[in-house]
Amino acid sequence: MPIALVFPGQGTQKEAMGEPWRETPSWELTRDISESAGEDVPELLLRTPGEQLRRTDLAQLAVFTVSLIAHSEAVRRDALAGRVVACAGHSLGEYAALTAAGALTVRDAATLVAARGRAMRKAAESREGTMGVLVAAPLDEVTALAERVRTDGCAVWVANVNAPGQTVVSGSPEGIARIEAEAPSIGAKMIRLQVGGAFHSPYMAPAADTLRTALKNTAFAPAHLPVVANVDAEPHTGDSDWPDLGTRQLTSPVLWERSVRTLVGPLGCRRLVELGPGRTLAGLIRRIAPDAEVVSVDGPGALD
Template sequence: MALAFLFPGQGSQAVGMGVALAERYERARAVFAEVDDALSQDLFALMRDGPEETLTLTENAQPALMAVSAAVMAVLARDYGIEAGRAAWVAGHSLGEYSALYAAGALSLADTARLLKRRGQAMQKAVPVGHGAMASLIGPKSDLDLAEAAARAGSEAGVCVVANDNNRGNVVISGSKAAVDRAIEAAKEMGARAIALNVSAPFHCPLMQPAADAMAEALASASIVAPHVPLVANVTARPVTDAETIRRLLVEQVTGRVRWRESVEWMAGEGGVTRFVEVGAGKVLAGMVKRIAPDAEALSLNTPEDIEAFAASL
């Protein structure tokens, strides 16, 4: 039974995440303390107590979500003897790619935290608030072809592209506000439901180029080594192990499409994965997997009880 570890992206954060792990496991507390030290910030207190609007800020949500994923992986290794190498592949949704690389040994915990803090700040600053937008196209007709057609219609008014191909029935577009507004109308005319997302910036589109430039600079000096487990990359939907290729793809990822549906399809097909395990806050990715690869098992690990049940199943 081939296994893949998956790591969630922004949107899965919630006040209180990681608290049960910290209360139960010494190793989880150590991970949260190390992230706090790396950032010179009491991030765990924010995760524990909020306020929600501060936790949701991109520069806080990104390292916080990684910290929960890292804590779960640390507990699996320290308390249950389950290393990342038990998986055939790792993959992460957007910022989750950094969590995956940490889990696979390509990045240190401190460097991962600092890179995500920088990534969040750069993405927030790239486009003035109110100038960009994102929208989710949902429903049975909302596939990639419809989303690309809607984005083309929107691009008549500005930048508009498909940002996240999550699964059939859930595709996200991103770009300038006027363009996304036009794309929403076009999508509705084509029979899809289209909902503007409450986001602070238009992620994964060309408007994020200033953030990509900032991450190119930050990643240039980061220590990245070949992961112990191949990463199925967002922008290629294929595995990669070469450290310099990973460095390049992390820069491309800022403006590029998150090809999540294709990534899961590849892992469930050529990759031979029959069990997908979402590591960290929320259950978003497990839900996506069930829609993409219904014959595969999908589960989420974010509580002590989840971790114990998973360990007992191996």
Template sequence: MRFAILFPGQGSQCVGMGADLFDARPDLLGDAADEILGWSLRDVCLKGPEDVLTRTDRAQAALFALGYAAWAELSTCLDITPVAAAGHSLGEYAALTAAGVFDYRTALRLVSIRGAAMAAAADREPSGMAALIGVDEEEADAISAGRRADGGRMWVANINAPGQIVVAGGRADIDWIVARGRDLGVRRVIPLNVAGAFHSPFMATAASEVATALRDIAVGPFSFPVYANVTGRPYPEGQVADLLERQIVEPVRFAEALVNMNVDAFVHVGPGDVTAGMARKTVKDAAVMVAGDTTSLAAIAERLNEER
């Protein structure tokens, strides 16, 4: 069975997540992680409170650490290797680390810098995101371009699945699309509970900070292909830093990545099941599995080993 692993991004966090992984992988989730982050990963994940865990700087680090720890557990049980990997937004760092491009400690430091930089960018002015249901990328792009032509600031930010596009913009732009969406042919507009306009020019200062952090970091060879958010295709050699910088201000082309992988099965690795839902909607004939705790990880490893 040709399978790909998928890692979730910000929004998949919940208080209580990863309890069994903290017990199984103290080497990844214990004191060493806390030393890098400057706060207790275990306490924030297991005790919250929710308003602390959902902060961009906390949520990104927590989701990365738990996603990678879940992969570390799964990989020890596998007799086969994935043929591809991808992560949604923040999840791309877990995918790259799983593929051996970064070591875990280096990636956790990078994610900590990224989360803090994106939080600071979001704090500079009110902005947000909204999901547009029932339109394709071309239609969403035309709506966004029309808004910009009228003096607004709105861009396509995520292409998640057929008929599921996310836009990012200023607070007034999000209010505008919520009010006008139906008149513009959008079946439904869902404002998202996020801190800012991620994957848009609103994040330019964060992209610059991440680029600086990446400048002196060693990059290892890929043990399997990772599909980049920016292109929806495998990372070319020598472009890790460039694509990660661009990812912060450009759209996440997740649906394209899912199609281009050409696999029989997808395994969502880490908290929640968001990427599993995207895979089901995008590649309807593929098997989709969710590996979020040690019990499901062991069962999925057994299935993949049997069907190789």
């Protein structure tokens, strides 16, 4: 059966998230990731308080590591039950997807994730921003509302198109407050996200400049499994410009709904396996492609 591997992003982290994996052989990945990222990853995954783990750079590294451990353990146990034909990841998860697809080594991906997280944290500290998810409104109405609010002088943009009736907006505190106040006019309600910045918006331009250099100095494999990119929801292989795609991702919307449709449509994936903490992507996928089989590997027990 053709399957796709999908990897979650920031926001799925939680305290002691590494505990279920620490006795597995794949835990050894924490050593290489620690050395490449310049962080004590076992400490991060086992003992760092939840509040501290919300810090952008730490959250990203933690989620990335657990995703790779889950993937490594699934491969080691031959538990994927099908032929992997493509990978995709939500925002940060794209780096785990690139690693699983063979485009990046674990060490190179860890170095990039660390650089990305620190650059995003710095950009967020220099310009206050936040995000919120609008529930139950069509994308075109959310887009029109954001454009109207922006025309009125408040900075706000569509940041994630996650699933039908779930669109994330990103921008200034004033812009998000305006969207929240006007959400009922399009039949929506807003849920504020506990994030440290206006991610996937022009507010991340300084981080994108920093990340561009790191990406250009990284060797991507000349051939690898297709990875469906966030910025265009298209499958990309070794002949694609991943430094450009990765740079654009920081300031562009995550087109997750379209990405899933690419996986189950043109790429023919009948089974999607979520690898990493939580089951957020599985919930979105069931709304996007209810006929697809979805499995979440959020702990070793899911591989038994």
